[in-house]
Amino acid sequence: xxxxxxxxxxxxxxxxxxxxxxxxxxxxxxxxxxxxxxxxxxxxxxxxxxxxxxxxxxxxxxxxxxxxxxxxxxxxxxxxxxxxxxxxxxxxxxxxxxxxxxxxxxxxxxxxxxxxxxxxxxxxxxxxxxxxxxxxxxxxxxxxxxxxxxxxxxxxxxx
Numbered sequence: 827x828x829x830x831x832x833x834x835x836x837x838x839x840x841x842x843x844x845x846x847x848x849x850x851x852x853x854x855x856x857x858x859x860x861x862x863x864x865x866x867x868x869x870x871x872x873x874x875x876x877x878x879x880x881x882x883x884x885x886x887x888x889x890x891x892x893x894x895x896x897x898x899x900x901x902x903x904x905x906x907x908x909x910x911x912x913x914x915x916x917x918x919x920x921x922x923x924x925x926x927x928x929x930x931x932x933x934x935x936x937x938x939x940x941x942x943x944x945x946x947x948x949x950x951x952x953x954x955x956x957x958x959x960x961x962x963x964x965x966x967x968x969x970x971x972x973x974x975x976x977x978x979x980x981x982x983x984x985x
Contacts, residue, residue: 853884855888855891856895858880858888859891861876862876862892862903863895869903873907873908874916877919882919882922885920889901904917924959924960924962925967927956928960930948931949931960931964931972931975931976932964935978949976
């Protein structure tokens with residue numbers, strides 16, 4: 827019985843019809859800023875499209891360009907153009923990650939009960955350098971050390 831084995835050299839892959847999804851437009855902070863400097867009716871869609879698809883560093887550049895283009899602060903513009911959860915989401919995109927993380931950790935530990943899922947998510951998924959920055963930010967923002975807050979929260983939960 828003869829075997830007809832096929833080697834990988836004989837296999838032909840056809841990728842000509844493979845779709846790679848929509849083409850990404852190159853990042854342009856000035857163009858993004860101009861797009862955000864629009865009427866209230868167009869702002870929500872533009873803000874979600876732009877701020878929702880940019881990295882944190884790119885969002886910071888867009889905010890800087892927005893000030894140059896419009897003479898207004900992007901944070902103030904978002905507050906005037908939106909409200910509710912969309913406003914909170916868009917404003918959170920303006921914050922550097924360490925500020926957002928410090929705020930989420932604070933909220934997870936303040937008041938009765940501790941949201942341990944938030945503590946675990948943030949403290950186990952960040953690098954040592956990021957945690958150091960979060961600790962510094964937490965201290966400056968809340969005038970308390972993150973270590974002490976975590977220690978008090980965890981001990982209080984176990985009682």
